[in-house]
Amino acid sequence: MDFNQIKRLLNHSFKCQLDKNIPDHKKIIPYLRASVGVGKTTVVNQTAKDMGGFCYTLILAQYDVAELSGIVALDDTRTRANRLMPDWLADVHEKAKENEFVCILLDEFAQAVVANQNVASQILLERRVGQHRLPENVVLACCGNRISDRAGVNSIPTHVRDRVTFIEMTANLDQFTDYCFKTGIDPIIPSWVKARPSMIAQFDRDADANTSLRSVEKMDTVLSWKLPPLEETEVLDGVIGKNGRVDFWGYRELYQKMPEFDTINNNPTTATIPEDMNILYATMSLIATKMNKANGKNLLAYLDRIPNKEFVVYCFKSAFSRDKTLMSEQFVQSVFRTDGVLNDMLKDLKEMK
Numbered sequence: 001m002d003f004n005q006i007k008r009l010l011n012h013s014f015k016c017q018l019d020k021n022i023p024d025h026k027k028i029i030p031y032l033r034a035s036v037g038v039g040k041t042t043v044v045n046q047t048a049k050d051m052g053g054f055c056y057t058l059i060l061a062q063y064d065v066a067e068l069s070g071i072v073a074l075d076d077t078r079t080r081a082n083r084l085m086p087d088w089l090a091d092v093h094e095k096a097k098e099n100e101f102v103c104i105l106l107d108e109f110a111q112a113v114v115a116n117q118n119v120a121s122q123i124l125l126e127r128r129v130g131q132h133r134l135p136e137n138v139v140l141a142c143c144g145n146r147i148s149d150r151a152g153v154n155s156i157p158t159h160v161r162d163r164v165t166f167i168e169m170t171a172n173l174d175q176f177t178d179y180c181f182k183t184g185i186d187p188i189i190p191s192w193v194k195a196r197p198s199m200i201a202q203f204d205r206d207a208d209a210n211t212s213l214r215s216v217e218k219m220d221t222v223l224s225w226k227l228p229p230l231e232e233t234e235v236l237d238g239v240i241g242k243n244g245r246v247d248f249w250g251y252r253e254l255y256q257k258m259p260e261f262d263t264i265n266n267n268p269t270t271a272t273i274p275e276d277m278n279i280l281y282a283t284m285s286l287i288a289t290k291m292n293k294a295n296g297k298n299l300l301a302y303l304d305r306i307p308n309k310e311f312v313v314y315c316f317k318s319a320f321s322r323d324k325t326l327m328s329e330q331f332v333q334s335v336f337r338t339d340g341v342l343n344d345m346l347k348d349l350k351e352m353k
Contacts, residue, residue: 002172003043006032009167010047010141017139018101029124031109031142034169035203037212040143043169044105053139054099056092060112060120063088069119070130083130096135103139110144110154117160124163173197176213177314178321181288185220191285192251194314195278199247209237211244219248255282261290268301284311288318296331 001009010030017027032040041057048055060068070086095102106120119129120142127134142164144156177190193200199211209215218239227235236245258279264271264287274280291299303312316335320327 001167002170003039003175004172006043006167006169007047007050010044011051013141014047014051014053014101014103014139018137020136024127025125029140029142029164031144031164031166032169033110033144033146033166035212036145036210037214038169038171039213040169041105041107044103044141044143048101048103051101052099053101053103054095055103055105056088056095057105057107058088059107060116061108063112063116065113065115065119068116068129070132083132085132086129089129089132089134092138093135096137099137101137101139102135103141104134106140106142108144109142110146110156112154114154114157117154117156121157121160121163124160171200171213173200174317176216177318180217181318181322185217186223187285187289188223188252188255188282189216189219190318191255191282192248194285195251195281196247199244202243204241204243207241207243209239209241209244211240211247215240215244251278251282254278258283258286261286264302265290265295265298268298269305271302273302273305280306280308280311281314284315285318288315288322291315291319291326292323293326293329293331296326296329300331300335 013028013030016022017029019027032044034040045055045057066072067086068088070083070089072081072083074080075082092102092104104123106123109117109120112120123129123134124140124142127138173193177194179185180190180193181187193216200213200216203210203212219236222232222235222239225232225235233245236248240248254276255278257276258274259272264283274283287299287303303315306312316332326332
């Protein structure tokens with residue numbers, strides 16, 4: 001399931017968990033499982049925020065079992081030992097008073113030692129830690145990497161696995177490129193990702209760095225520094241790995257061969273249309289970042305000359321992700337009325353409004 005599908009599932013799960021008419025043992029607690037850097041933690045945080053809640057991330061692997069379950073101390077009579085409320089649960093109680101609901105995200109679940117996973121199992125099924133119960137307006141979710149990724153994970157005990165619903169999360173490059181255009185990331189990055197989707201799919205378990213969606217986003221920071229080649233080599237190798245950096249540099253050489261935007265805008269009927277598909281992807285990304293009401297008609301004249309309409313679709317969707325108001329402009333509406341292929345896009349694009 002991709003990012004948006006996971007969001008919809010989490011929405012249902014959180015509502016289910018907050019429903020007092022549904023007994024705890026019938027509630028669905030999702031466990032998102034995926035490779036490194038796909039966005040597991042992000043999607044839980046964003047869903048909770050969008051629903052008006054607060055996400056409290058509890059990284060199980062970073063706690064000692066006594067810290068997680070609460071330290072045992074003698075009471076005032078010194079004849080009985082009580083388990084104190086752990087600090088993280090005290091924080092959750094405070095957040096629960098301040099927010100509509102709180103999502104406790106049990107993160108890095110598989111990286112935690114089995115003792116911590118056993119404490120988590122009590123949280124998941126009985127909604128308590130020792131005698132200390134979770135607030136009523138708390139929902140639960142878990143995240144973890146796959147054993148095959150060798151990200152320091154441990155096997156999850158059977159009785160713990162029986163208490164969650166495992167959901168496999170995958171990267172959706174279309175959604176990621178939309179995000180890039182919305183947030184102003186250097187357009188060469190989504191262009192490269194679209195042109196080289198296999199780079200995201202690769203994962204070298206022995207490498208210090210890999211080309212994941214998370215690491216690719218960090219590239220935007222590195223590129224903004226405009227480092228000399230030697231320095232950029234070292235930093236990008238540490239961010240996206242050597243294989244990713246070499247491939248990106250090769251793509252950047254092609255990117256620099258694309259037509260200038262002013263040439264396209266001023267001479268839309270004669271400006272060069274790249275024959276290389278990678279350069280064409282880069283050109284579409286450039287146009288998507290520059291499209292506005294003033295130049296729309298000229299850009300449409302250029303886009304109309306491109307025989308492979310899937311590139312034009314990519315350009316429009318990227319432009320609308322950046323600026324949804326473009327959808328109501330006359331030059332866009334005219335395209336939907338006259339071009340059958342692009343008109344087929346209209347159903348999906350209406351959902352972006």
